[in-house]
Amino acid sequence: MTIERSSEEAAPAGPKGGARRRRRRRVVLGVVTVLSLGTLAAIVLPYLGFDPEDSKARLREDVPFHFPLLMTHLLTGSVALLLGPLQFFGPIRRRAPRAHRLIGRVYLLAGVVPSGIAGFGVALLTREGPVAGAGFALLSVFWLVSAGCGYAAVRRRDFRAHERWMRRNFAATFAAVTLRAWLGLLIFAQLPLLEPVYSGEFDALFSVAYTAAAWLCWVPNVLLIEWWVRTNGRAPVGGKAAVRPA
Numbered sequence: 001m002t003i004e005r006s007s008e009e010a011a012p013a014g015p016k017g018g019a020r021r022r023r024r025r026r027v028v029l030g031v032v033t034v035l036s037l038g039t040l041a042a043i044v045l046p047y048l049g050f051d052p053e054d055s056k057a058r059l060r061e062d063v064p065f066h067f068p069l070l071m072t073h074l075l076t077g078s079v080a081l082l083l084g085p086l087q088f089f090g091p092i093r094r095r096a097p098r099a100h101r102l103i104g105r106v107y108l109l110a111g112v113v114p115s116g117i118a119g120f121g122v123a124l125l126t127r128e129g130p131v132a133g134a135g136f137a138l139l140s141v142f143w144l145v146s147a148g149c150g151y152a153a154v155r156r157r158d159f160r161a162h163e164r165w166m167r168r169n170f171a172a173t174f175a176a177v178t179l180r181a182w183l184g185l186l187i188f189a190q191l192p193l194l195e196p197v198y199s200g201e202f203d204a205l206f207s208v209a210y211t212a213a214a215w216l217c218w219v220p221n222v223l224l225i226e227w228w229v230r231t232n233g234r235a236p237v238g239g240k241a242a243v244r245p246a
């Protein structure tokens with residue numbers, strides 16, 4: 001048996017502080033799960049007719065595989081968004097490590113990897129300009145690289161590093177949620193500028209919002225989780241919180 005604690009479980013705290021912190025983490029995880037599932041439903045439903053006319057992303061008419069690529073990205077991305085939150089529930093990790101491993105494999109192999117590769121392709125094809133395209137392309141690279149690092153860490157049985165990389169990875173997955181939130185916020189915030197700055201052209205306003213959202217949807221997530229990982233995982237590994245078969 002190898003005994004390993006996640007940073008979540010290993011954080012040092014007095015009895016009161018520890019209980020408060022655990023409660024806070026449960027609330028955050030609950031909110032993240034609800035937002036992931038709610039956004040997933042809102043994103044996927046319009047595409048279930050598999051009709052290019054329903055696409056919210058503007059398609060390239062000169063690229064016949066643009067829509068199939070987008071659908072591949074969307075369907076596999078849905079697997080990642082659906083399964084990702086489950087991996088952070090302590091009871092599943094502790095009581096059903098096999099389920100954690102199985103869900104993790106599906107999350108990576110049927111979710112992040114195909115969706116990240118297709119996401120990179122749709123980033124190169126985007127009609128929203130090179131700055132937005134670069135934001136999404138870099139997000140795809142980060143998504144794939146963090147998945148690779150998380151997988152490599154678990155193969156060498158470095159569970160602490162695995163957990164940290166997978167937190168970073170899910171921060172990128174969660175960009176699907178924050179993208180829609182930023183987009184709504186940036187459009188709304190700019191509405192008073194529609195006439196004076198954009199001469200009534202909503203497309204120009206939308207384009208500015210979309211370009212900014214392509215970066216804001218993931219850079220703050222990654223910085224936030226980096227801060228969290230660095231301030232919450234310093235306690236020595238050991239204890240009986242999480243038991244993994246050798």
Ligand code: HEM
Nearest residue numbers: 056057074077078119122123126136139140172173175176
């Ligand atoms: C986290 C890494 C992700 C990257 C790098 C990424 C990248 C992209 C890119 C480049 C586009 C095309 C934008 C355009 O042409 O204007 C796009 C659109 C889209 N993505 Fe992702 N995406 C990611 C995650 C996800 C996830 C997890 C889902 C889950 C459902 C998803 C669903 C969609 C959908 C539905 C669209 C079409 C636009 C829309 O309906 O809002 N993406 N994504």
